[in-house]
Amino acid sequence: MRLDTSRVIRLVDYKAPDWLIETVHLDATLDDTRTRIVATIQFKPNPKGMGGALVLDGDDLVLESLALDGVQLPTFAYTIDRHTLTLHDTPQRAFTLTIVTLLDPAANSQLMGLYRSSGNYCTQCEAEGFRRITFFLDRPDVMAVYTTRIVAKKEEASVLLGNGNRVEAGDLPNGWHYAVWHDPHPKPSYLFALVVGKLGKVGGSFMTRSGRNVELGIYVESGKENRAGYALDALIRSMKWDEEAFGCEYDLDVFNIVAVSDFNMGAMENKGLNIFNDKYVLASPETATDADYANIEAIIAHEYFHNWTGNRITCRDWFQLCLKEGLTVFRDQEFSADQRSRAVKRIADVRTLRSQQFTEDSGPLAHPVRPFEYREINNFYTPTVYEKGAELIRMLKTLLGADDFRKGMDEYLARCDGTAATIEEFIACFVDTSGRDLTHFARWYEQAGTPLVSVTETFDSESGHYRIHFAQSTKPTPGQPDKQAMVIPLAIAFLNKQGLELKLTPKTGQLDDHVFVLDTESADLVFEHLDEKPVLSALRGFSAPIVLELDTSDDDRLVMLAHDTDPFNRWQAAQGFAMKLLKAASITRREGREMHFDPRFAEAVSHVLNGKDHAFIAQILALPSESDIAREIGDNVDPDAVRDARLGLRRALGHHIGQPLQLLYATLETKESYRPDPQSAGSRSLRNVALDLLAIGMPEIGLRLAEQQYRTADNMTDRFAALAVLAQHRGEAREIALEHFANTFENDPLVLDKWFSLQASIPELETLDRVKRLMAHPGFSMKNPNRLRSLIGAFAAGNPSQFNRADGAGYDFVSEIVIDTDRSNPQVAARILGAFKTWRTLEPDRRALAETALRRIADQDQLSPDVLDIVTRTLA
Numbered sequence: 001m002r003l004d005t006s007r008v009i010r011l012v013d014y015k016a017p018d019w020l021i022e023t024v025h026l027d028a029t030l031d032d033t034r035t036r037i038v039a040t041i042q043f044k045p046n047p048k049g050m051g052g053a054l055v056l057d058g059d060d061l062v063l064e065s066l067a068l069d070g071v072q073l074p075t076f077a078y079t080i081d082r083h084t085l086t087l088h089d090t091p092q093r094a095f096t097l098t099i100v101t102l103l104d105p106a107a108n109s110q111l112m113g114l115y116r117s118s119g120n121y122c123t124q125c126e127a128e129g130f131r132r133i134t135f136f137l138d139r140p141d142v143m144a145v146y147t148t149r150i151v152a153k154k155e156e157a158s159v160l161l162g163n164g165n166r167v168e169a170g171d172l173p174n175g176w177h178y179a180v181w182h183d184p185h186p187k188p189s190y191l192f193a194l195v196v197g198k199l200g201k202v203g204g205s206f207m208t209r210s211g212r213n214v215e216l217g218i219y220v221e222s223g224k225e226n227r228a229g230y231a232l233d234a235l236i237r238s239m240k241w242d243e244e245a246f247g248c249e250y251d252l253d254v255f256n257i258v259a260v261s262d263f264n265m266g267a268m269e270n271k272g273l274n275i276f277n278d279k280y281v282l283a284s285p286e287t288a289t290d291a292d293y294a295n296i297e298a299i300i301a302h303e304y305f306h307n308w309t310g311n312r313i314t315c316r317d318w319f320q321l322c323l324k325e326g327l328t329v330f331r332d333q334e335f336s337a338d339q340r341s342r343a344v345k346r347i348a349d350v351r352t353l354r355s356q357q358f359t360e361d362s363g364p365l366a367h368p369v370r371p372f373e374y375r376e377i378n379n380f381y382t383p384t385v386y387e388k389g390a391e392l393i394r395m396l397k398t399l400l401g402a403d404d405f406r407k408g409m410d411e412y413l414a415r416c417d418g419t420a421a422t423i424e425e426f427i428a429c430f431v432d433t434s435g436r437d438l439t440h441f442a443r444w445y446e447q448a449g450t451p452l453v454s455v456t457e458t459f460d461s462e463s464g465h466y467r468i469h470f471a472q473s474t475k476p477t478p479g480q481p482d483k484q485a486m487v488i489p490l491a492i493a494f495l496n497k498q499g500l501e502l503k504l505t506p507k508t509g510q511l512d513d514h515v516f517v518l519d520t521e522s523a524d525l526v527f528e529h530l531d532e533k534p535v536l537s538a539l540r541g542f543s544a545p546i547v548l549e550l551d552t553s554d555d556d557r558l559v560m561l562a563h564d565t566d567p568f569n570r571w572q573a574a575q576g577f578a579m580k581l582l583k584a585a586s587i588t589r590r591e592g593r594e595m596h597f598d599p600r601f602a603e604a605v606s607h608v609l610n611g612k613d614h615a616f617i618a619q620i621l622a623l624p625s626e627s628d629i630a631r632e633i634g635d636n637v638d639p640d641a642v643r644d645a646r647l648g649l650r651r652a653l654g655h656h657i658g659q660p661l662q663l664l665y666a667t668l669e670t671k672e673s674y675r676p677d678p679q680s681a682g683s684r685s686l687r688n689v690a691l692d693l694l695a696i697g698m699p700e701i702g703l704r705l706a707e708q709q710y711r712t713a714d715n716m717t718d719r720f721a722a723l724a725v726l727a728q729h730r731g732e733a734r735e736i737a738l739e740h741f742a743n744t745f746e747n748d749p750l751v752l753d754k755w756f757s758l759q760a761s762i763p764e765l766e767t768l769d770r771v772k773r774l775m776a777h778p779g780f781s782m783k784n785p786n787r788l789r790s791l792i793g794a795f796a797a798g799n800p801s802q803f804n805r806a807d808g809a810g811y812d813f814v815s816e817i818v819i820d821t822d823r824s825n826p827q828v829a830a831r832i833l834g835a836f837k838t839w840r841t842l843e844p845d846r847r848a849l850a851e852t853a854l855r856r857i858a859d860q861d862q863l864s865p866d867v868l869d870i871v872t873r874t875l876a
């Protein structure tokens with residue numbers, strides 16, 4: 001195996017830059033294969049630096065010329081190697097460099113730097129893409145004021161967009177035109193952007209709270225303007241919410257969003273010019289599902305919120321990525337919670353956290369929320385940095401209380417505005433405003449792994465003495481063998497058997513506003529003179545990102561499922577019960593015995609079906625996923641047994657409560673036309689889970705309903721839900737429906753993506769061949785990240801039983817694709833490779849096959865740093 005010899009970047013090695021940049025004038029003349037960039041950059045020595053030679057970052061650049069203070073430099077005045085340009089005899093004073101580079105956007109398949117997407121030009125500079133445009137100090141602590149002049153052929157490009165405000169525009173000879181954009185806010189290079197092309201626009205405006213009018217624009221492929229309305233609406237709601245919830249007001253005269261169809265990630269918060277994967281902008285009732293609408297709302301908000309948490313205050317270095325990402329995810333989660341059902345949003349977020357982040361945190365790619373080192377920063381845009389990072393902010397708020405949290409945020413936004421900050425500086429704001437010591441809490445940023453908190457209750461019925469013993473531990477993670485105790489806020493309540501909340505005051509230990517803070521390895525809460533053991537409702541609202549080990553009795557679970565005043569724990573009671581059944585059934589199945597499911601579960605679930613919050617009930621009916629079950633089992637996993645166990649419980653549930661489900665399905669039918677609002681979306685989600693359970697529990701009835709729903713649906717949510725149900729059941733009906741769907745949407749790539757994903761997720765042996773066939777479908781392309789993710793990504797990460805086929809064919813297939821994709825788009829290849837992160841938890845035969853496939857990747861010459869880094873760590 002090849003050794004990863006690429007350079008390791010360490011946080012402890014951070015040094016302030018020797019040079020700073022005051023202003024950048026970037027002149028871009030766009031051409032398919034010969035785009036010319038003239039960058040005029042004003043450098044000055046950093047008083048905190050050491051002077052010396054100026055070393056600029058560069059990647060894949062052709063240098064046409066270089067001038068110092070207007071005088072052309074001979075080639076011996078500088079050295080260019082693979083990743084740097086070094087200026088010999090750098091003057092030790094302020095000076096200006098004029099750098100002319102030539103770019104080939106048409107050949108840029110990595111989608112970093114300047115590239116083409118559907119005939120348009122766009123840029124992506126985070127994290128280190130600006131160095132693919134010009135030679136630069138491409139690091140976030142170098143903040144400059146940018147002016148961008150864009151020149152393009154009119155017939156090729158009617159729209160010329162840059163950061164900031166447009167200050168000039170006009171025609172040039174021979175059918176060319178230009179625009180000049182100026183962004184007065186100093187920013188790091190990763191927030192630079194330009195977009196040039198033929199685009200349609202949907203406009204709007206927003207009046208900020210201080211009365212400034214902001215012009216809003218959403219740019220999409222011409223002809224898709226009618227799908228941009230929801231994004232615009234979400235943007236306006238985001239701008240309003242951020243003023244109210246965080247006091248953050250927008251600071252330019254325009255805010256533009258551009259949707260592009262080739263994009264490595266979800267979206268990008270470039271100052272004043274967000275660029276989005278079109279999947280997170282475009283929506284119409286006929287083409288987008290309720291889940292798509294919710295994602296659009298969340299991501300529009302996320303990128304907009306970065307304007308303060310990310311742009312006005314940016315990161316000193318990439319180790320501080322969670323400073324902007326964790327905080328901004330927290331902010332977008334709160335926004336969605338306020339716009340929709342808070343309980344359902346929390347449940348959905350915890351599902352994601354557990355399935356993505358917990359898996360990462362317990363495997364070979366585990367790392368602290370703020371890593372200590374990296375080889376490739378692109379590989380650290382992870383669920384740990386984003387989702388766990390958001391949980392840390394949430395815990396901070398729980399520990400401080402809402403008022404002190406807000407004070408600390410206000411302080412941060414004022415004190416650090418205009419700077420490139422660190423986690424230490426962020427935390428100091430909360431220390432200073434609250435007077436609290438957060439030294440121990442800050443350990444959450446440094447220690448990887450998910451803490452396990454085991455809770456044991458003892459109750460003495462004679463004396464009424466009730467003791468709760470808490471003990472925490474964290475398993476070793478790569479590079480961190482010994483773990484320390486964390487500060488864990490546990491929101492707690494006590495219920496009686498009727499589900500009423502009891503007010504109990506501990507004799508030993510402290511409960512503040514229902515929160516017990518566990519900050520030592522173990523601690524007790526002791527209560528006296530109780531008549532009966534209360535039902536312990538712990539970790540309410542999922543108050544900390546931990547695994548709670550609490551041997552709740554089935555009876556207590558049923559009390560909580562029926563009555564807990566914390567909706568999260570009501571849901572958790574159902575999940576916990578289901579998980580217990582699923583784990584047991586997986587083992588039974590693996591041993592070849594017949595599975596059996598305690599009917600009390602279905603019974604209890606049937607009693608919640610008539611509640612008012614439909615989205616919430618739908619969450620109760622949605623069982624833990626196959627990967628959730630696998631994670632709970634922990635080792636020696638047989639993915640086929642897990643799949644069968646889950647199918648078995650769904651069948652049992654659907655059968656047992658078939659009648660009420662049918663009734664529910666009929667009652668929830670509506671004649672109203674589609675609206676994406678949370679209430680009607682909730683009703684659709686409940687009706688569609690009911691359909692799914694019916695189809696498996698009572699196939700004759702359920703499948704007939706699914707066929708009918710597929711035919712009659714007037715919106716994508718219901719149509720696709722019906723298709724998804726049909727797809728789970730072998731036979732002619734599904735093939736007919738799948739073909740009909742493909743014909744109906746053959747010209748709609750984002751809809752075809754759903755169709756690819758759905759087929760890639762069918763948990764049966766024929767799926768791999770189906771996926772291979774689909775790669776030849778005219779709507780598929782290996783070059784487009786959305787296509788790749790929807791077909792290959794869905795198979796690798798969303799179909800555990802087939803990716804982990806017992807014969808290893810799933811591994812062989814995915815590893816070939818990784819190797820292939822790595823040649824054109826390393827970032828996307830590295831992401832797909834991430835599917836192997838659970839390989840060590842598998843039973844020995846599959847483990848061996850997975851290892852062989854991983855070694856084959858590792859043995860390739862010419863791997864990108866991205867893939868090399870992931871494969872090395874995955875195998876370590």
Ligand code: PHE
Pocket residue numbers: 124126127265266267268269302303306325381
């Ligand atoms: N900064 C983007 C976000 O989370 C994510 C991103 C990273 C996009 C790198 C592109 C490239 O909002």
Ligand code: ZN
Pocket residue numbers: 302306324325328
């Ligand atoms: Zn972000």
